[in-house]
Amino acid sequence: MSETADRVKKIVVEHLGVEAEKVTEDASFIDDLGADSLDIVELVMAFEEEFGVEIPDDAAEKIATVKDAIDYIDSKQ
Amino acid sequence: MRRVVVTGLGMVSPLGGDVETSWKNILASKSGAGTITRFDATDFQSNYACEVKPADHEYGFDANKRVDHKVQRQVDPFIVYGIDAAGQAIEDAGLLDMTEEERFRAGCSIGSGIGGLPGIESESLVLAAKGPRRVSPHFVHGRLINLISGQVSIKYGLMGPNHAVVTACSTGAHSIGDAARMIAMDDADVMLAGGAESTVCPIGIAGFGQARALSTGFRDEPWRASRPWDEARDGFVMGEGAGVVVLEEYERAKARGAKIYAEVIGYGLSGDAYHVTAPHPEGSGAFRSMQMALRKSGLALEDIDYVNAHGTSTPLGDELELGAVRRLFGDAIGGLSMSSTKSAIGHLLGGAGAVESIFCILALRDQIVPPTLNLDNPSENCAGVDLVPHVAKERKVRAVLNNSFGFGGTNASLVMKAV
Numbered sequence: 001m002s003e004t005a006d007r008v009k010k011i012v013v014e015h016l017g018v019e020a021e022k023v024t025e026d027a028s029f030i031d032d033l034g035a036d037s038l039d040i041v042e043l044v045m046a047f048e049e050e051f052g053v054e055i056p057d058d059a060a061e062k063i064a065t066v067k068d069a070i071d072y073i074d075s076k077q
Numbered sequence: 078m079r080r081v082v083v084t085g086l087g088m089v090s091p092l093g094g095d096v097e098t099s100w101k102n103i104l105a106s107k108s109g110a111g112t113i114t115r116f117d118a119t120d121f122q123s124n125y126a127c128e129v130k131p132a133d134h135e136y137g138f139d140a141n142k143r144v145d146h147k148v149q150r151q152v153d154p155f156i157v158y159g160i161d162a163a164g165q166a167i168e169d170a171g172l173l174d175m176t177e178e179e180r181f182r183a184g185c186s187i188g189s190g191i192g193g194l195p196g197i198e199s200e201s202l203v204l205a206a207k208g209p210r211r212v213s214p215h216f217v218h219g220r221l222i223n224l225i226s227g228q229v230s231i232k233y234g235l236m237g238p239n240h241a242v243v244t245a246c247s248t249g250a251h252s253i254g255d256a257a258r259m260i261a262m263d264d265a266d267v268m269l270a271g272g273a274e275s276t277v278c279p280i281g282i283a284g285f286g287q288a289r290a291l292s293t294g295f296r297d298e299p300w301r302a303s304r305p306w307d308e309a310r311d312g313f314v315m316g317e318g319a320g321v322v323v324l325e326e327y328e329r330a331k332a333r334g335a336k337i338y339a340e341v342i343g344y345g346l347s348g349d350a351y352h353v354t355a356p357h358p359e360g361s362g363a364f365r366s367m368q369m370a371l372r373k374s375g376l377a378l379e380d381i382d383y384v385n386a387h388g389t390s391t392p393l394g395d396e397l398e399l400g401a402v403r404r405l406f407g408d409a410i411g412g413l414s415m416s417s418t419k420s421a422i423g424h425l426l427g428g429a430g431a432v433e434s435i436f437c438i439l440a441l442r443d444q445i446v447p448p449t450l451n452l453d454n455p456s457e458n459c460a461g462v463d464l465v466p467h468v469a470k471e472r473k474v475r476a477v478l479n480n481s482f483g484f485g486g487t488n489a490s491l492v493m494k495a496v
Contacts, residue, residue: 017146039147041214049211 004051004077005070011046012066015039025067047073081257082496083338084330085170085323086435087162087271091127091316091422094138095165099432100439102136102421103447104469108300109422110314115277122286125299126277127316127423129158151215152224153193158319158428159225159273160232163187166269167233170323170335175267177234183267184237185226186256187321188248190427190483193220195278225273225319237265245483246387248272249320249430250491254344256324266326271431273319285315288354292390303424304451305388305417306395306459313389316423320431322438327496339438339493342476343374349486356394356482360401363387366488367405367478374492378409380476381492383446385433387480388417389424396458398480403462414472416465420450430481434491437477441495445471 009023018033029035029043044060047053047069053076055063063069086096091109093099102109109127118124132139140149143164144157163185167173175183200216218224223241230239238259242252249272256270276285285291292312295302303314330337347369349362356363371378384402388395395417403410418436425432440446452466463470476494 015147015150017150034147038214045211045214 002070002074004074007050008047008066008070008073011050012043015043015046023066025065025070027066028064030064051077053077078261079263080327081260081324081341082327082330083322083341083438083493084325084335085166085172086338086438087165087169087321088319088432088435089129089138089158089162090318090432091129093136096435098136100436103418103436104445106448106450106468107421108450109316110299110302112299113277113282116279118282121279121282123282123291123293124296125302125314126282127314128277129318148228152219152228153196154275154317155189155193155273155319156219156225156228158275158317159187159321160228162271162273162319162321163225163229163269166321166323170325172267172323179266180234181236182265183235184239184259184265185229185235186238186240186242186252186259186268186270187225187229188242188252188272188427189222189225189274190243190245190248190272191274191276192222194276194281196220198278198280229269235269238268242272244487244489245485246424246426246429247481247483247487247489248427249432250434250479250481250489251346251430253322253324253341253431253434254346254489254491257341257344260324260326266329268324269321270324271319271321272427274426274428275317276426277315277317282315290354290391291315301451303390303420305386305390305420305449306399306455306464307452308454308456310390310392310395312391313419314423316419316425318422318425318432319428320435322431322435337496339441340496341491341493342376343370343492345369345371345373345490347488349488351486354484356397357486358397360397362486362488363398363480363482364401364405366490367401367480370478370490370492376476376492376494378406379412381413381478382472382474383437383440383477384413384415385437385477385479386415386417387482388449389419394482396456399458399462410462414446414463414465414470416447416449418447420452430479430489433481434479434493437479437493440474441477441493444474445469446474
């Protein structure tokens with residue numbers, strides 16, 4: 001697992017209060033992890049803080065799975 | 078008018094994460110006061126409060142029992158306390174499995190005096206330091222006063238009236254009184270009613286300190302600070318927590334064989350129309366509030382055995398309340414006991430009226446009245462009134478009166494009796 005993936009999953013577990021095993025790369029924030037649209041706004045904020053990147057709204061809207069988040073962050077670093 | 082009874086109780090207090098633990102500690106004359114742990118209050122006007130204790134404490138509160146991890150992260154503590162107390166109450170009433178039809182007629186009236194002050198403070202600091210795009214998307218609905226009622230209705234599927242009172246320190250009593258009326262008026266059959274507060278945060282302590290409302294002189298012995306009617310009293314001690322009761326239409330409660338704690342028989346409300354923080358110098362608002370509640374109850378003055386006073390331990394308020402009680406009850410004052418449980422748990426502000434109503438109900442159930450701690454030297458105007466100093470007292474308790482008064486000059490009184 002990449003270092004980015006590790007850190008992303010840790011944030012997801014903390015923010016959504018889900019078990020770490022459920023946070024697979026294929027997991028959808030809304031369908032599998034119980035998030036709503038505001039939870040995703042909060043997650044995106046946490047990713048921005050953690051990785052020092054800016055994730056504009058149009059990019060954030062396309063982040064649906066854990067893998068989407070990891071890939072976007074990696075592409076900006 | 079339909080009759081309204083209490084069939085469930087829930088509480089989070091500085092002396093326990095549930096009703097029975099809090100009550101046992103109240104009767105054992107314990108104090109929930111201590112040096113503030115939430116933040117370093119060394120340089121504040123007051124550095125002590127009655128905080129709800131952490132889960133690993135002997136009488137702590139475990140938020141994980143009833144409140145989702147995600148919700149805990151998103152909302153202010155007053156909402157967490159309120160959700161848990163509501164959960165306790167609905168479990169106690171045995172109403173977790175209501176049908177959809179029943180839930181259309183079951184609602185919430187759980188308020189708060191101030192709301193999410195700690196979160197307003199901390200997110201304002203985030204805004205100042207990091208800008209608007211770092212403010213939590215849950216900021217607004219994690220702080221709003223009606224979000225206990227909102228969260229509880231979602232969690233338990235309660236689709237009846239969804240209401241939240243905001244009347245400062247009268248909130249808890251108004252919440253119960255208003256909800257009882259909704260049932261009496263046939264707007265609902267079941268209501269979760271009460272109040273919650275948590276403002277033990279820098280801006281909360283600083284604000285009440287600047288209003289000259291807080292006790293400041295007991296830094297070395299905070300458990301001695303809340304001392305209603307005592308000559309050495311110098312202000313209230315901040316408390317926090319929540320109280321919620323299940324109110325239910327009497328025939329419905331009887332038909333399902335519910336445990337009935339008490340009947341709400343009188344509710345009085347009034348305004349001082351005098352000053353934003355100071356009570357009316359003749360206690361006229363307090364007097365009229367109690368008078369209305371008693372008139373509605375149909376009881377005689379002699380029928381009231383216990384008064385849970387607002388009694389915040391402020392120099393002005395305590396004696397004015399006692400004066401109003403004395404004028405209203407006349408000779409009957411000799412037969413009643415009156416105490417302030419704020420001496421043990423501090424002032425829960427918007428939660429106070431609900432938590433104290435629960436203590437009244439437990440006094441009816443157990444035929445014992447809780448003590449006023451630290452009442453070493455009663456003021457001279459206290460002569461001839463049983464203020465239950467230091468230790469709880471077993472006695473006959475047939476009917477009770479609970480008083481709550483708030484900033485803005487808002488007053489509420491409730492009368493309850495055993496069924």
